[in-house]
Amino acid sequence: MANKKKLTGLGKGIEALFQDNNVDTSKEDVIDLKVSTIKPNPYQPRHRFDQKALEDLALSIKNSGVFQPIIVRQPDPEVASFELLTGERRLRASKIAKQETIPAIIRSVNEEQMMEIAVMENLQREDLTTLEEAEAYNMLMSRLDLTQAQVAARLGKSRPYIANYLRILGLPTEVKKMLEDKKLSMGQARTLLSVNNKQELIKLARKSVNESLTVRQLEQAAAKINGNKSAEKKKTPRKSPFVRASEGQLQEKFGTPVSIVNSSRKKGKGKIEIAYTSTDDLNRILEMFGVDLD
Numbered sequence: 001m002a003n004k005k006k007l008t009g010l011g012k013g014i015e016a017l018f019q020d021n022n023v024d025t026s027k028e029d030v031i032d033l034k035v036s037t038i039k040p041n042p043y044q045p046r047h048r049f050d051q052k053a054l055e056d057l058a059l060s061i062k063n064s065g066v067f068q069p070i071i072v073r074q075p076d077p078e079v080a081s082f083e084l085l086t087g088e089r090r091l092r093a094s095k096i097a098k099q100e101t102i103p104a105i106i107r108s109v110n111e112e113q114m115m116e117i118a119v120m121e122n123l124q125r126e127d128l129t130t131l132e133e134a135e136a137y138n139m140l141m142s143r144l145d146l147t148q149a150q151v152a153a154r155l156g157k158s159r160p161y162i163a164n165y166l167r168i169l170g171l172p173t174e175v176k177k178m179l180e181d182k183k184l185s186m187g188q189a190r191t192l193l194s195v196n197n198k199q200e201l202i203k204l205a206r207k208s209v210n211e212s213l214t215v216r217q218l219e220q221a222a223a224k225i226n227g228n229k230s231a232e233k234k235k236t237p238r239k240s241p242f243v244r245a246s247e248g249q250l251q252e253k254f255g256t257p258v259s260i261v262n263s264s265r266k267k268g269k270g271k272i273e274i275a276y277t278s279t280d281d282l283n284r285i286l287e288m289f290g291v292d293l294d
Helices: 013-017 051-064 088-096 111-125 130-144 148-155 159-168 173-180 186-192 198-211 215-226 229-235 241-254 279-288
Strands: 002-005 030-034 070-073 082-086 101-106 258-262 270-274
Touching: 051 088, 082 088, 082 111, 088 101, 111 130, 111 148, 130 148, 130 159, 130 173, 130 279, 148 159, 148 241, 159 186, 173 186, 173 198, 186 198, 186 215, 198 215, 241 258, 241 270, 241 279
Parallel strands: 070 101
Antiparallel strands: 002 030, 030 101, 070 082, 258 270
């Protein structure tokens, strides 16, 4: 470490910590850190980076240096090892440019704040794909034990907005890949979720990509595939307001769709179905029940 510049105190709270884009960081303590001592943010929701853009930035850094410092945290003050909070493109480009050091600001941040900052930075810059955004919300819920409503409140979103993104994680892997590659839009993905049969859903997704179907055309195709779905629904007994309210509360608690199904044969008996979207999601739910499989 070397070259300390302009000492001032760090702010408190998430707003003070997340200042990379809207505060004059030249008033903070900027330090040149060795690039080799900085580890990536383990909670970075963004998986894809434009290699050409990184190479262009690396050339600029090689010629003119890094103008805006990255932001890091130091888990152990006694060890010269740091974890990145914001500025991954600058760090990656600096490595490409073979820079030994990079200007950085060290902020005091705990694990929870680190995770929130990683998500908020990318959301503010609109850097995330639809799938990355959905995975980011799921990560906040599972790692911080938050409900959909709590995540929505923290990030300034509505609960239905968060719920719609989380539903995307239930799509088949092949379809999620189409979404990640931007071959499908969020609206198309949501429409595909209405298809009951998994194989038919995948076929329709392929058809949508190959024939550039609109959301309206997808809706019509999905309704045709589902056939007499609406007629079947009419045969299903209506759920009481108590059951619907209970489902809503359970959904908030577990952060995933929950269905209470009454037995058609025995009054007062039935089952509770809790959906999960991945092995990690299942483990998160099991932990909430106090089930430890280790």
